[in-house]
Amino acid sequence: MSIKLICDSLCDIPEEIGDKEYVEIVPLTVIFGDKEYRDNIDITNDEYYQMLRESKTLPKTSQVTYIQFKEVFDKYVAEGHDIICITGASKSSGTFQSATLAKNDTDGNIYVFDTMNLSLGSGQYVIKASELIEQNLKAKDVIQGLEDIRDSVKLLFVPSTLEYLKKSGRVPVAKAIIGNMLSIKPIFFFDDAEAKLIEKVRGTKHLASKLVDIILEMNDNNLEDKIITIGYGDNYSDFEKLKEEVNNRIKARRILFTRGGSCICSHTGPDILAISCSY
Structure with missing residues (x-):
């Protein structure tokens, strides 16, 4: 069977x-105002990113x-x-x-x-x-x-701005405001169904290298028997930097790529960078 x-x-x-x-x-389902869209069926990722940038209110997901x-x-x-x-x-x-x-x-x-x-x-x-x-x-x-x-699955992600997480109630308002004012990029680790802030990086110049640093540290600097997935949204240039960093510094069993869907980006914003691994 x-x-x-x-x-x-x-x-x-x-x-x-x-x-x-x-x-x-x-x-x-993603809900913009009075219109509903089935994720990646009624609306493509690129269409969604554009609508998210232009919308004054945060979409809802069902x-x-x-x-x-x-x-x-x-x-x-x-x-x-x-x-x-x-x-x-x-x-x-x-x-x-x-x-x-x-x-x-x-x-x-x-x-x-x-x-x-x-x-x-x-x-x-x-x-x-x-x-x-x-x-x-x-x-x-x-x-x-x-x-x-289960124990091997690790996910790190970095939103370009904390504004979306703030609006969705995912991070405290004060922390979001401080992060945006100082141009600090927060690195979150998703653990036990909760996003936990584990690192802060000023600006984007060293963001890709820091993500690779952390994922290597989490795996005792050995990812040869693991699968790496790199994700991004509407920020291809950031993805290219992370991809180059991964290719230069990580040897893995498989390296794969994907983009953040509308249900995830409704909370993080369209510019998202992520890396995950598992056996």
Whole structure:
């Protein structure tokens, strides 16, 4: 029996993973005023970044619904597939709960996995699952493989401005104002479904090297057996600097690239730089 790999769009994954025939991304919804857009279906990333820059109010996001998951589960169970569904952190979104409710109402071999992470961090589990599926492992063994890499998943990210995080309530107002006034770029580490400030860098000149410094330190300066994913939004020049730094200083099993989706960038802003790793 073949496996269908489902993930929500809180999982930012490289295009080559999303294009695999056994992968399907179920979109969250982004709400601008009175208009709703399915993430990366009704609106592209580039269209979203432009709208975000021009909007005077912060867009809202809506979780994947029970009905969305139920329709997808029913479709692939009827086709004879086992299903692995990977979601963004249950502490950050109700999407995991929606998937679990849909699973409980569906007759079939369905596994719902809470990444306890977001964006590139959640995406690491989708990448790993695709590798294990292509090794012809059974669904339950793929899930065990995902559990086995939890301690190795690391995500660092840097928003260009704290304004969006401030508006969304993700950082205290005073800290956001001070950061913006001093042109300080905060480096956050996503841990236990929470963004934690771990470093501050003045300006952007040394930002890429500092991100690489930290990810190396977190891995005892050895990433040869790990997967690295680099992410960015509407800031290609920053991405190019980080990519060059990674290529010059890191030897990894795989190095992949992706862009921040609309649901993540609604909270961080369109200019976001991130790096993640896992086994």
